[in-house]
Amino acid sequence: MIKIAVMGFGTVGSGVVEVLAGNAEHIARNAGSGIEVKYILDTRDFPDSPYQHMLTHDFSDIENDAEVQVVVEAMGGVGAAYEFTRRCLAAGKSVVTSNKELVATRGQELLSIAQSKNVNYLFEASVGGGIPIIRPITQCLAANEITQIYGILNGTTNYILTQMIRNGSSFEDALRSAQSKGYAELNPAADIEGHDACRKICILSDLCFGKNVDPACVSTEGITGIHSEDVVLAGKGGYVIKLLGRALRREDGRIHAYVAPHLLSESSLLAGVDGVMNGIVVNGNALGEAMFYGAGAGKFPTASAVVADVIDAAKHLNARKPLGWDEAEEDYVAPTEELVSRWYIRAQATEAELKALYGDVTVLEGAAEGECAVITAPISGKLQQEKAEKLTVFAAMRIMD
């Protein structure tokens, strides 16, 4: 029997304990041994929970118990979660997490502690909720040079946008509904302002391109500036608006990595990724294109990925799985302004004014009186900004081609 501890008994932590209990027999068969939760660490008590007897408020119970070989960190944040993860790894325990903020900001350091102690630090649930994406990148697609990875990485914002696009819901109602379903982060600003997607694209970029990307270097725009006029105009032109995280390698070895709302053609694969679902597209030089699709948030989808990592850690107790990335040069992430795209522009202008400024454009029908909406030819972000400064622009979003 392999003994584990679960730190944090919130949505993810309780989901992990319930999946381990509910699927115990199947999990034991896959792990080659039963998996037993010995401790649950939380500052709170749960007197009505059938798992209250496993509860401890004292981290040292876990740290000092040599019987505990795998620890699930489901606390979130980078304070105590960082400290406890570091100490568990240093004590020779493998750690499994869904904490994208911690992996994105301290992953390189934690992986190197894991390496020095010959244990594993695994984080399949940190990106895409229940979708297998970390293992496919590091194992199944390991033969490929990856040129680009992008996708819908945040379930809450995708749920909100879908409610706005398909049902005409208000932003506030859709956010409240996402929170009540347990999709949103404790502080929803992390979702709606794009920081959660930013952390996830950093982790994907670290793994795909092999160098550390600091979330602070990644241009990040959320969905708070999206107006219903743009949703409607985009729809009339055959597009949907989706929040994408995107990382691509340039010929000079640097990368672009950013998060922003984009217009996607209704016929593209990601355009059909609705609600809390996530979709991630990977371009590899041998594979071509592949898309990974599934539930990107929620208690049991996330627990599914965490428990899979627990099983993997249990199967590799004395065999570390090579996983990690290198330090990057200071200018590794190139300015997003240099990236060329077609753009959706809605401005206080006439068609003739926009044509004079942007040249060859496609006009989208249905803009309000005194406004015009167009799709431009491909231009860099810098050129787009220079042109936009000459107008009153209400919306400017890249087209994902």
Ligand code: HSE
């Ligand atoms: N708040 C996150 C989301 C949870 O909505 O995608 C899963 O990472």
